[in-house]
Amino acid sequence: MNNIIKRFIPQILAILFVVLIFGFLTLNAQTNMDNRGIDFGFGFLSQESSFDVQFSLIEYSGSDSYARAFLVGLLNTLLVSFISIILCTILGVIIGVARLSSNYLIKNTAAWYVEFFRNIPLLLQIFFWYYAALRALPMPEKANAWFGVTYMTVKGYYIPAMVWENLNVFLYCGFAAIIAIILLRNYANKLRDIQGKQIPVLLYSIGLLIVLPILSFLFGGVSLEFEIPELKKLSKISYIYEGGISLPPELIALVLALSLYTSTFVAECVRAGIEGVSKGQKEAAASVGLTHNQVLKLVIMPQALRIIIPPTTNQYLNLTKNSSLAAAIAYPDLVLVFAGTALMQTGKAIEIVSITMLTYLTISLTIAAIMNWYNKKIEIKEK
Amino acid sequence: MQKINFLKPNRDNIKNYSIIGSFLVLVSLIDVMSNAFLKINLTSFLPSSLTILFPLIIGLIGLNMMRIDYSGNKTLDLLNKNINTNNFNALLTLLILFSIIKALPQSLSWMIFDATISGDSKDACTGTGACWTYIKVWFRRFMYGMYPNEFHWRINTAFILVIALGFVGYFMKENLKKYLALYYVIIYPVIAYLVIYYLISGGSFGLQWVETGAWGGLSLTFIVSFFCLIFCFPLGMIFALGRRSNLPAIKYISICYIEFWRGVPLITVLFMSSVMFPMFLPEDFFMDKLVRVIIAITLFEAAYCAEVIRGGLQSLPRGQYDAAKSLGMGYWKMHIFVILPQALKLVIPGIANTFLALVKDTPLIFVVGLAELAGMLALAKTNPKWLGFAMEGYIFASIVFWIICYAMSKYSYNLEAKYKTER
Numbered sequence: 138m139n140n141i142i143k144r145f146i147p148q149i150l151a152i153l154f155v156v157l158i159f160g161f162l163t164l165n166a167q168t169n170m171d172n173r174g175i176d177f178g179f180g181f182l183s184q185e186s187s188f189d190v191q192f193s194l195i196e197y198s199g200s201d202s203y204a205r206a207f208l209v210g211l212l213n214t215l216l217v218s219f220i221s222i223i224l225c226t227i228l229g230v231i232i233g234v235a236r237l238s239s240n241y242l243i244k245n246t247a248a249w250y251v252e253f254f255r256n257i258p259l260l261l262q263i264f265f266w267y268y269a270a271l272r273a274l275p276m277p278e279k280a281n282a283w284f285g286v287t288y289m290t291v292k293g294y295y296i297p298a299m300v301w302e303n304l305n306v307f308l309y310c311g312f313a314a315i316i317a318i319i320l321l322r323n324y325a326n327k328l329r330d331i332q333g334k335q336i337p338v339l340l341y342s343i344g345l346l347i348v349l350p351i352l353s354f355l356f357g358g359v360s361l362e363f364e365i366p367e368l369k370k371l372s373k374i375s376y377i378y379e380g381g382i383s384l385p386p387e388l389i390a391l392v393l394a395l396s397l398y399t400s401t402f403v404a405e406c407v408r409a410g411i412e413g414v415s416k417g418q419k420e421a422a423a424s425v426g427l428t429h430n431q432v433l434k435l436v437i438m439p440q441a442l443r444i445i446i447p448p449t450t451n452q453y454l455n456l457t458k459n460s461s462l463a464a465a466i467a468y469p470d471l472v473l474v475f476a477g478t479a480l481m482q483t484g485k486a487i488e489i490v491s492i493t494m495l496t497y498l499t500i501s502l503t504i505a506a507i508m509n510w511y512n513k514k515i516e517i518k519e520k
Numbered sequence: 521m522q523k524i525n526f527l528k529p530n531r532d533n534i535k536n537y538s539i540i541g542s543f544l545v546l547v548s549l550i551d552v553m554s555n556a557f558l559k560i561n562l563t564s565f566l567p568s569s570l571t572i573l574f575p576l577i578i579g580l581i582g583l584n585m586m587r588i589d590y591s592g593n594k595t596l597d598l599l600n601k602n603i604n605t606n607n608f609n610a611l612l613t614l615l616i617l618f619s620i621i622k623a624l625p626q627s628l629s630w631m632i633f634d635a636t637i638s639g640d641s642k643d644a645c646t647g648t649g650a651c652w653t654y655i656k657v658w659f660r661r662f663m664y665g666m667y668p669n670e671f672h673w674r675i676n677t678a679f680i681l682v683i684a685l686g687f688v689g690y691f692m693k694e695n696l697k698k699y700l701a702l703y704y705v706i707i708y709p710v711i712a713y714l715v716i717y718y719l720i721s722g723g724s725f726g727l728q729w730v731e732t733g734a735w736g737g738l739s740l741t742f743i744v745s746f747f748c749l750i751f752c753f754p755l756g757m758i759f760a761l762g763r764r765s766n767l768p769a770i771k772y773i774s775i776c777y778i779e780f781w782r783g784v785p786l787i788t789v790l791f792m793s794s795v796m797f798p799m800f801l802p803e804d805f806f807m808d809k810l811v812r813v814i815i816a817i818t819l820f821e822a823a824y825c826a827e828v829i830r831g832g833l834q835s836l837p838r839g840q841y842d843a844a845k846s847l848g849m850g851y852w853k854m855h856i857f858v859i860l861p862q863a864l865k866l867v868i869p870g871i872a873n874t875f876l877a878l879v880k881d882t883p884l885i886f887v888v889g890l891a892e893l894a895g896m897l898a899l900a901k902t903n904p905k906w907l908g909f910a911m912e913g914y915i916f917a918s919i920v921f922w923i924i925c926y927a928m929s930k931y932s933y934n935l936e937a938k939y940k941t942e943r
Contacts, residue, residue: 148769155773162800169799223558240609241602242616256925257918258880265918268901269911458785465887476791486795494784495791501783 166487181483182207188478190469192385203479211476211496217391217470218457224396225456226449229403236408247404255401260462262398267390267466278368278376286365288378293385295366295378302360310353317349318342387468391460399456403449410445411437443515450508454501461497471496521622521770534591544582548575549617556622576614583610642906644911654909655916658900662916665891674727675739678719682712682746709750716743732810736891738920741882744814745893749875751818756825761855763826764833774826781823786881789820813885817878824874832867833859865939872932876925883921 170177176517182204189199193209194216194394235247254262272291275281280290288295303308325336353359366381414437422436423429463470464477480486552575554560566574574576583604591597593705594693627692634649637656645651692700720743722729735743736737760776781789793816794809801807844854883894891899897913900906 144767148767151767151770164808165802168803172803180527220842238609239602239605240613242613243609248615252926252929253922256880256929258883258894258921258925260883260886261914261917261921264894264897265911265914269914272910306700321712461785461787463885464787470793472785472787476788480795486799490788490792490796494788496529497785497788498780498783505783 152410177487179488180487184483186479186482188482190474191471195303200314203475203483206479207475207492209276209473210469210471213468213474214457214460214470214472216464217388217395217463218453218460219467221392221395221399221456221460222453224392225399225403225452228396228400229449232400232404233407233411236404237411238439251401251404253398257398259394259398259459260465262394263390263462263466265431266393267387271386271390276376277378286363288366290378292377293383295381295383297363297365298381300362300364303358306352306357307359308349310349310357311346314345314349315344321345385468387463387466388455390466391463391468394462395456399452399459401450402455406445406448406452409448409482410441413444414440447508447512450504454504458497459498534588534593534596536587537585538591538596541582541585544578544585546582548579548582548614549621551575551578552621557625575618576611579614580607580610581881583614599643599854605767625740645909650915651909652912653910654729654900658906661894661900662893663737663739664739665896666734667730667736667739668728668734671722671728671730674722678716679739679742681715681719685711685715688803703832705754709747712746712750712881712907732808734811737896738893740799740890741879744810744817744882744885745875745879747814748817748821750877751814752821752825752878753871753938755818755822757821757829757860759826760829760833762895763830778823778826782827786817786820786884787887789816789890790884792816809888810890817881817885821874821878824877825871828867828870829863831870832863833941835866836863868939869932869936872928872935876932879928880921880925893920 183202185200186203186206187199188206190197192208192213194212195205195209197205197209231246232250233241236251238244238247252491261394274289274291277288277290277292281287283289286297321336321341322338325338328334328336354361364380366378369377369379371377418436418440419432422432427435460470461472462472467473471493478487480489483489538826551562553592554562561571564869584607586596587600587604587606587610591600601833604610630649632649635652636645637652638644639653640657642651642654644653660669660672667675688708700797717726719727720730720734720735759774759777762770763778765771765774790813793812797812797816798807832839840858841854841861844858849858882892885892886895886898889895894917897910897917901910
């Protein structure tokens, strides 16, 4: 009896406490909204948004609904996160490996890189790139071509656009190549288990990835043309590039800051992972007669990745959440488009802020769930 | 037949080789330096495509000639071991050296030699370098925001008092030491709050009232991160214990809380505090914007704190729990006297890291209109008298934050090392 009371009283109190807080807040919200004549509801999502977004991946204009504005923002957030994740991984791996180099200069340069970019607040870095560094770029008419066809100007980065014909055939070929590679891998594994033969899978895979798409160009009727940006005079002093794709400076500043900042954390994860594999593993593998590359591929990397991947995914999540700082330099991401402009116009503070938070929460929890599943899968199964 | 080893030294001829090698490396460095500092191109007689590669090739050959497993010469061995183990490493070494030499004169002349610091208006900045006059003139604004100039002593005094009170724990008498935790968790925050309220806000004791809207600059960063730290720590402790509890209701409430705050970006939390939170308060109840922001960041950071503390709780061996229980201790007694003192000691570095993240997050309060350092920079940048000095401003702010954060991260690293050895 005593035990039951001990177990249940605190739980009931805790639940009561939570219910009371929520009840109190809802009650207040109710009276506040009644007083101000606001009604709660998500009907506004289908209304016409009547504001414009300067940069969007899908067709969007002021006559579209708020729901579509939300989608535009979400896609922009995902775009900037996606690019930054790729860049920060490349940079992070390079820096992380460099920190373990035997070369004094490389080791210390990498260490200072990490210390430097890690200890400056991300917001300041974004501001620095956007307001200071990118503003120093030339005007469109004075820009020099980079790699001949791309132009870095104060109004953004102009790159050639790809104009595809029969893109679907090309994509099918790509898919076919990937499926073929998976089959080949399975076959190679089987062959190794049964006969002990090794096939250079990587070489064949790269070959497949190159040959199949080339075949699609030769026989599938696929063609690719580049639309190169060209300078156009708008008025006496104002020039602009037309054609191609223009990446706005906000996007560039954001990608630069996010990937430089996050790459330091990724580098630390990579370093910890490689250091975490004990030296004995390497020596044991070498003494079995594996070559240096085989040691890396079959012994070191699988163990290091097990340590590296979970914290790195965490960093990717942080990056995605940090991409919301875009609002500070007016890159139209989820926060700016939806929690900024749309909120300002509709006044639906509660609904809009909750939708925004729930969206981020969904992204985070989904990735966290996948990570947990993955961790369980790669866990060392001890007997 | 002896293998021809051109460019490959052995122990006999290493002296000649190392002299020739270091001469070549020196030539390549001098070439780059003269290019960077004096703008003289020593190799203009070569075709232009070779001019860029020339120092690299010469340097590589030089380094290659100096490379030997063991020479007996200490300096040479040290050099070879550290920067010259193979061709790839030598290449990277040269590239790093060259880029440092190339970047140095430009940045030095911009930051120091051509820079201006005299005068007190934009007109003083006529040089091609940085305009530190801008920083000098705006310095007080960057530090104290729009707080009236004649009252800055109040902020300074308040900070000194708060820091001094923080050190009281060190000088406590032995018989009072048992109240240390009580002091830091409950008494200190209250006193600190009162000090900051009465000194910085004013309004009584003959001090003029200064609105929180006028607070700003770096001091606001300190105020916000200080309060968030001292409030988020106890809150985080509660949720960490809650998550480890075996009472399902409490456990799941804590999990929901932690996962919710960890899943959303801080900027949306700040948006919530500024546009959504007022809707949830009673009608005639007004809460200051700064207080709302501090509450929001505290709730947010408490979730991260909770996870750090939970890590500490989990790393304690089970035996500690069992031992405490076998002595007949109840839940609270066990945690207060046995578990938490050990666990908290373990998580000090983790807490320091959380605090570091917190300090780096404070510039975000700029998005809800509180002008701390980043906000003041944005204000100064758009001031018509001082247009065009964004670069100087952001470099200054970056240096300030870098020093603070670097010192903190080094400190937390030291703590980590200290507590590691004690176990």
